[in-house]
């Protein structure tokens with residue numbers, strides 16, 4: 001072969017220009033590697049999904065006439081790591097050139113960049129995102145607070161997405177205020193059951209066992225996540241038909257009372273297919289906009305704008321934050337948080353109904369929607385002052401879509417405020433009040449969401465005040481917190497002391513909650 005081209009597990013982009021021509025002198029290498037299973041403990045469904053999607057991608061490339069070497073864990077166990085594998089393959093096939101696509105993860109990017117090999121080496125863009133990797137520094141600066149809204153508007157204009165002669169379609173850039181409702185009792189029956197796939201992963205399970213790969217969560221011999229382009233298209237069609245009409249409206253809702261376990265509500269569950277690059281963000285956005293244009297009586301501008309904002313906005317935004325701030329971002333701990341995460345994050349066994357629901361669902365499906373991640377598990381970890389390294393590892397392991405470039409700015413930045421305000425201007429801290437407003441969890445909880453100090457008081461309530469007073473010096477100057485501190489100051493010293501004492505008790509008894 002003249003050239004070896006490496007395809008990483010999250011680079012399954014069949015539309016890449018690499019594949020436009022068939023060249024029998026080019027060998028594509030796709031490999032299951034132990035190093036990728038061991039940098040964090042992954043959810044078993046995440047390992048299954050990546051391996052199966054990689055296998056299917058390799059088969060599709062072969063069918064299209066490309067030369068592909070697919071290496072399973074059995075084949076790669078003899079290699080120490082990725083550079084060792086590449087070096088040995090180069091010795092074996094003697095190519096003139098080794099080429100790879102720019103990894104999205106800093107760790108892999110450094111590993112490939114710093115590797116010395118016996119032939120020419122080159123790196124190309126993944127051709128997946130709206131912005132090329134080498135353009136990011138035009139939009140983002142290191143250690144600088146950036147806000148989504150300005151970036152999102154810039155990209156909407158630049159890529160002419162939902163625009164009408166230079167103005168945002170519908171007249172507004174942002175429809176958040178009409179979205180984000182609670183699911184009421186009468187709404188529950190109408191929530192669609194998720195479209196699930198039945199992919200056979202029995203052979204992959206055997207490999208996972210044979211190589212003693214440590215995993216978390218549950219997973220059987222069939223995988224419900226989409227692993228091919230065809231399945232992804234089916235999921236996207238399903239989403240546009242049944243979920244998009246209510247996507248924005250119920251984007252933040254959470255409930256434990258669904259009659260048919262419709263666990264993903266109106267969300268798309270497209271994140272694995274996107275992050276493994278089976279589908280591109282532009283394909284998803286254009287498909288959804290097309291559905292909106294053809295069904296404007298059922299899909300309103302509020303719904304489509306809410307969806308586009310997540311992908312063209314948030315997804316591209318966190319990627320820029322990640323790349324301009326790595327590797328320092330990984331060590332940021334602005335609130336000097338150091339507490340271990342309680343054991344129930346790995347079992348779901350807690351009397352707090354909101355956490356028990358969000359964690360159990362995550363263990364069962366490798367999935368929770370954004371607000372479950374941000375306002376339940378993330379909020380609790382923030383309030384107890386959990387070590388951001390541990391919090392990152394938990395999120396990086398448990399979710400089907402977790403890859404560091406997107407996981408870390410969301411977790412360490414948006415959720416834990418450990419970046420001191422690079423991603424968001426304010427910590428997403430809240431008492432039980434928010435959870436009660438957005439969910440039906442509290443009515444069936446062991447704890448009383450209205451109480452702050454009693455033995456059965458909702459732990460979020462006292463922890464919230466403990467957290468806000470502990471960081472008053474940092475947060476007090478932010479005008480968005482002015483009301484919070486005014487409220488606190490109105491209370492008697494006695495009341496303040498009781499709340500803080502309850503919080504101390506909670507912090508010392510996390511595993512008993």
Ligand code: FAD
Pocket residue numbers: 266267268269270271272274275310311314315316318368369370371373374378395396399401402403406407408410411414415
């Ligand atoms: P939908 O609600 O249907 O949204 C559509 C798509 O928009 C998603 O698939 C995703 O690609 C994109 N999107 C939405 N919100 C965000 C966001 N904040 N950042 C980036 N993209 C977004 N997302 C990941 O893809 N990987 C992660 O590891 C990850 N970790 C997170 C950790 C925390 C603490 C938080 C608060 C959020 C995290 N998110 C992560 C963002 C978001 O929760 C998931 O993208 C979303 O829940 C995936 O489900 P979905 O496909 O049904 O999303």
Ligand code: SF4
Pocket residue numbers: 352353354355431432433435436441442445446447448449458459460
């Ligand atoms: Fe969660 Fe508190 Fe509500 Fe219980 S009462 S579900 S712990 S917010």
